[in-house]
Amino acid sequence: MEQPPDTPRIGVDEWVASVEGKRERYTGPRGAVLKRWERLPPAARVLVFATPAAVFPFLTSGGNLFRYGLFTLVYALLALGLNIVVGFAGLLDLGYVAFFGCGAYMYAILASPQFGNHWQAEAAIPVVVVFTAVVGLLVGLPSRRLLGDYLAILTLFFGQAFVVFVNNANRISFPFVGHADLTGGANGIANIDPFNFFGYRIDSTRKQYYLLLIAVALVLILLMFVNESRTGRAWRALREDPLAAEVMSIPVNRLKLLAFVFGAAVAGLTGAIYGTIATAALPGDYDVGLLITVYAIMILGGFGSIMGIVVGAMIVNNIPKLLHSSANARPLFYGTILLAILVKLRPWRLLAAELGGLVAFGFAIHGIASAAYPRLVDGESIGSGVSARALDHWMLFPKNPVKIADVAYILLVAAIVVYPQLSRVWRAVLLPPLLYLVMFVWENLLLVHIGGATRLILLGAMLVALMNIRPQGLFGTATVEIA
Amino acid sequence: MNWSLFFDLTVSGLTLGSLYALIALGYSLVYGILKLLNFAHGDVYMIGAFLGWYALHALGGPVNPTFTGAVVLFLMFVVAMLGCGVLGVAIERFAYRPLRNAPRIAPLISALGVSIFLQNSALLIFGAAFRDYDTFDLIGVKTYNIGQLFFSVPQLLTVVAAIGLMVALTLFVARSRLGKAMRSTSFDREAASMMGIDVDRVISVTFFIGSALAGAAGVMFALVFGQIYHFMGFIAGLKGFTAAVLGGIGSIPGAMVGGLIVGLAESYATGYLPQGSTFQNLYVFALLILVILIRPSGLFGKAAISKV
Amino acid sequence: MSANGAPDLLRLKGIDTYYGEIHILENLNLNVREGELVSLLGGNASGKSTTLKTILGLVQPRNGSVEFRGEEVTGRNTSYRIRQGMAIVPENRRLFGPMTVLENLEMGAYLIRDTKGRKEDFDRVYTLFPLLHERRSQLAGTLSGGEQQMVAMGRALMARPKLLLMDEPSMGLAPILVERSFEIIQQVHQSGVAMLVVEQNANMALSIADRGYVLSTGRLVLQGPANELLQHEDLRKAYLGR
Structure with a gap:
């Protein structure tokens, strides 16, 4: 029986033959590079x-x-x-x-x-x-x-x-x-x-x-x-x-x-x-x-x-x-976070608003703390140079950060678990405080232990995150399981 | 034969065994329902021990407790179990749930990541030093005996509480609506969801229960042995897992019996085998290999791992 | 038996479903009216089971919508849809083997909280399948294929469904049991439950259906009243030519 070329035939198990046609392909520069490679x-x-x-x-x-x-x-x-x-x-x-x-x-x-x-x-x-x-x-x-x-x-x-x-x-x-x-x-x-x-x-x-x-x-x-x-x-x-x-x-x-x-x-x-x-x-x-x-x-x-x-x-x-060294660690850490935000946040206006919000939030917190709780700002950041000193006017640096940083760390882990469950609006509103908390924990706790626990904490978190985002690894190819 | 040594070893073996059984239950429940080895389980147990310590010190510490010893103890268990339960649910939600349909190895690696994360977070916050529970200040040094078996109060408490928790869990799984939902989900997750069972919720509940049991075990360990540290979950997790495999992973009675066997074996090895106190872990390891070689499905396991 | 003119109970509009990066269902439109019995036919891997999973919310479509009882349920989870009145007899029955027949039936009524009505539900199922009453404390995994089919049907009916989905009810059953199975389907249908029956056994499925759809590699290629489909040339060649 003649079939028009475009209509599927009935009762013929052509699935396997047509799988390739049904697969999405990478296009654009990424596809070109992969093909060349x-x-x-x-x-x-x-x-x-x-x-x-x-x-x-x-x-x-x-x-x-x-x-x-x-x-x-x-x-x-x-x-x-x-x-x-x-x-x-x-x-x-x-x-x-x-x-x-x-x-x-x-x-x-x-x-x-x-x-x-x-x-x-x-x-x-x-x-x-x-x-x-x-x-x-x-x-x-x-x-x-x-x-x-x-x-x-x-x-x-x-x-x-x-x-x-x-x-x-x-x-x-x-x-x-x-x-x-x-x-x-x-x-x-x-x-x-x-x-x-x-x-x-x-x-x-x-x-x-x-x-x-x-x-x-x-x-x-x-x-x-x-x-x-x-x-x-x-x-x-x-x-x-x-x-x-x-x-x-x-x-x-x-x-x-x-x-x-x-x-x-x-x-x-x-x-x-x-x-x-x-x-x-x-x-x-x-x-x-x-x-x-x-x-x-x-x-x-x-x-x-x-x-x-x-x-x-x-x-x-x-x-x-x-x-x-903290001179290298800071740009690397913040660069990674910035990159993640740049990739994730669209449109540009939202991105600008979030970053502006973060800066404003930091100054607000720092202002309140220096007026009401001077013990939260009586220390200073690790390292020297203009950027470290500038940070002192924006981020909280208690002289004895151990206890508060521990609490902040636990709070941060809890916040990261809860954050993805929130609605879009809440996520947008709460992003600046979350980022500020990340930076607080980083500056006051993780950077202090950079030679010890921090490395393995970051590696562990990276493993979990990577499994979430790309279980096949950065360069692995996805395997498609047909149910 | 030195009978008093034998009886002492038996008591400490029963105590250890109860702890391992509680840990093994967590492995078994989670494995039964997700077919996933939750490597972070041992670390949840460690966190439980620390939560108990914080509760103890929030309540005035062992020397001057705010309430009587029994109330403080009870609250320590409540805090550790609730805290660990919530932690377990969070771990599942964050590290395992997104990977349900990923290749099998992905959640295992994610679990490894969680384990290393928890361990080093504990190192970061609690420090590398040992912490003391100072149990004797809290509950005294009285001993009770059953025949020739002399138990200290924490040991007796551990064995009795562990048995109580296991009986409660068995009844819960056999009789309650949620328990039945757990059993059906572990047998066939998709079919269970076709019945309208909210599988995600059932899995969360399973993680909550398993982690709460581990939290309880953490506090018990600390009461018996006095000292806790950030790395304690690793070996305890391995032995809990050995117990689960020995009993047949996925089986509740299996986890209990397996736990007792591993506990007793370790205790007797420490007492009787050459250099036992150094190489006790190697002897348990040998036991694990032996079981896997002779009866990989465990004492209570079926050929197909299916039952909770 | 015809239900022409009755309002739609279930409606799929423009469904596109993917597994990973593979396109499984392409622009699928399908509806089941109240009290209707509809057959969905197709060969291996034509997308029949995926259609059912999409209806139940076990698989989320990338495009398109699922409406049930006039309400859009596309974003809702399976649990919600079952509470609204869907139930399924899955492919290969999928009983809970290590649980008793009674417990299996209880699982079917998992979302029904009123315990007074529960007894009537059991009575209804036991009247339809007296054997299940006898076997109620036996483990479901130890039953024969035909008995398991009864448990699966009973389990689905315990949910008091408005729409009963059936995935390959004839699969793995002896011919005599297939016939018995379809008799029961008809019986349940006559009690007012709308049904969507997914089958490879087109002859049997169309003989009891009001309407039918034919699916091939993820696309609908034929649809119409069951008696017209039974006469259709292509379909006869593909499925009925024995």
């Missing part, structure tokens, strides 16, 4: 990142190279390994940093004065990588029969168990050998040797940087090949729908385990490198804080997105470091 061959993509990275040591001082360069690369390498486990295979591995620790301790045992071993790097590195892979295998084995959630808690527990173990393994008596100080207990193992490849010692920051760069590039290239291979496709299938993957006779359990072990091995390698950089393996280095950091990197970059992770590592490593 997708067309680049993998090698070219690596070059886009590798070239500036290779030049970086010549542009900066040793201290900066250590702070910004080395740590970014360590994080990137760690996140790349985690990306195999979580991003590709969809396993939530919360004991990941323990493998990193295993690598560092194993290398320390092989190449430090602790046992008097001083292995060459070409021998030690394979041993470390194989060792962590085997540990990964042992931890991953129970996961073969598990729901993903159980794996999460099992590995979280494993991470904790690792910390307990290395903290106390200096007191264990072994059969046959007797008492041995395996990990140095709470003091860790110090004076780890630099890598020594056939007599060539990687002993300067610059050499370590290039070693890391090579390692990152190798893992990146390896991952890109894996991504295109049968195994990579199977991993992705596994993440999208384990049941369907199983039905398509993909050996789900073996692949899960493989991904888990692979990730552990990368973490172990990174651990060994980190050990030589830090020249010590300390039990406190492999805690939940590091875990969150690596997760934040991977999520910022996007699950399964390899290049995104390098960008994520740059952001997550360097921004908190820049935050360490």
Whole structure:
């Protein structure tokens, strides 16, 4: 029967065929950039990142190279390994940093004065990588029969168990050998040797940087090949729908385990490198804080997105470091908030009104406080310079801010939870006071603890916010689930 | 065999077990209804302990309380349970609800974010130092015995209150209209909403109850052990979860039995196993692995995790 | 049985529904008049279930409106719509397996607070399905497919619906039970409840309906009185050609 081309036919299951036509597409400059990027061959993509990275040591001082360069690369390498486990295979591995620790301790045992071993790097590195892979295998084995959630808690527990173990393994008596100080207990193992490849010692920051760069590039290239291979496709299938993957006779359990072990091995390698950089393996280095950091990197970059992770590592490593000085922290923090408001608030008139309202609100509060409650304004802001002194005339700075700042912090958390539930009008009216509260808490509490709790608070909040806004991460692609 | 040691270990195991059971119930309820591991649950428990501390000090402190000890205790529990309940509801609303239809891993990561946020907020506000409950000043040092088992007042209170709360919860879920709504929602959320059940409200109530139980457990822990700190929720959460898995996650009686087993196991391990007081957590971890290997659905769990 | 001229009970106007970035329903217009039995036909993934979910508010349309009993309910939640008089017998029945038959029926009456009328509701359901009274303390998950269908129907009727939505009532049932199922649908319909029956089994569905709609990949392609649709050439080829 002839059908006019445009009318849908009855009873024909053409849904699948027409899905592409029913999908919305990105258009405009963003779409153009994405398309251009997708067309680049993998090698070219690596070059886009590798070239500036290779030049970086010549542009900066040793201290900066250590702070910004080395740590970014360590994080990137760690996140790349985690990306195999979580991003590709969809396993939530919360004991990941323990493998990193295993690598560092194993290398320390092989190449430090602790046992008097001083292995060459070409021998030690394979041993470390194989060792962590085997540990990964042992931890991953129970996961073969598990729901993903159980794996999460099992590995979280494993991470904790690792910390307990290395903290106390200096007191264990072994059969046959007797008492041995395996990990140095709470003091860790110090004076780890630099890598020594056939007599060539990687002993300067610059050499370590290039070693890391090579390692990152190798893992990146390896991952890109894996991504295109049968195994990579199977991993992705596994993440999208384990049941369907199983039905398509993909050996789900073996692949899960493989991904888990692979990730552990990368973490172990990174651990060994980190050990030589830090020249010590300390039990406190492999805690939940590091875990969150690596997760934040991977999520910022996007699950399964390899290049995104390098960008994520740059952001997550360097921004908190820049935050360490209040001169950098203020513009960064306020810049981010301003950007969010600029993106969210339309039209321009409303934006101007809100910002004007904020300024007016601040002066009003400051005026009232200096007249009635002078104790709220008898301190001054952190830092020097015109902007800090100007802030003193607008923001409240009590000399002893501890109690009031604590209350303000709790109030702020409550306000942020309640705010999205309000009606539009209330949200518009209450935005200036909310922003003022944010700034008050920032100036009087968060900025004070910038080197401690603040970083993890911001990371935690960022994880929640990012999951809310873009669960697939900044550079990940959305998966569409058809109900 | 040293029987008095055995009985002491049994009492402290029962006490710990009651705490773990209360925490496990929160995991189980939430998992039953959302199939979500609420990593922030342990931190809610920690916040409960601190809320109890603030209530105690707002009421005059342990040495000179405004009311008699019993009233102060009661108010401490009320404050901690209500506060934690509200916190739990807020967490769900803010961190999990927007992610109901997101990929499965998204709410887990959001939960992790909430956990780290709460922990460090506590560090920011309460500081890194331990806080003391000074229980003995408040309720004295009397002990009661059941046969050879000697309980201190806080221990007895913990065990009795935990049993009371669990019985109340069981009756609530089995009999009440809202309890039935919880059961139907946990079995099939969409079908429940097709019955006109306001699923969002049921989930909020579930978070409220689970978090309030954790808050109560936090206060009990502090009464028994005296000291609280910002990181206490992490390990307690892990053990509560172990208890939930052991009993069969999603099952209420399972959470109770699982909690008692983990508590007793930890206590006996501390007393009898080599270097138990150092490695007790590793022994509990080994127990978790054992359970997962032998019976992943837990003691009371069905093959499919479905029942509240 | 015809309800021509009766006022609209349910009206969908210009509905566009998306899942993620995929367009599922395209400009859907549909109405059910009071006391009417309407069939919505279509193949796999043609958007039938999405239509029901949009009506119930389980899925929010991007454009268009849903009106029920003369009131726009587009922004309202499912709970509100059910309170206004909708009820559904979902696809695959979706009983609460670990709960008893009695508890399942109670869940159907979840929003009905007056307990006096409750007994009459139970009586009404037990008269229609005497077997359910016998099985009232049995777990719903242990019943046979036909029995489950009865529980699902009874559960929906406990809500005292003005409009009963049925999602594939014939699915997974033996032919003899399909026939019995449609008899019951007719019986319920004759008691004055308007119905929207979603089916793949077009022959059966149209034989008891007043009017019918045919949905294909998210678009309505045919609509009209049931007896006319039964004669329609394309439809016969696609669905009835056995």
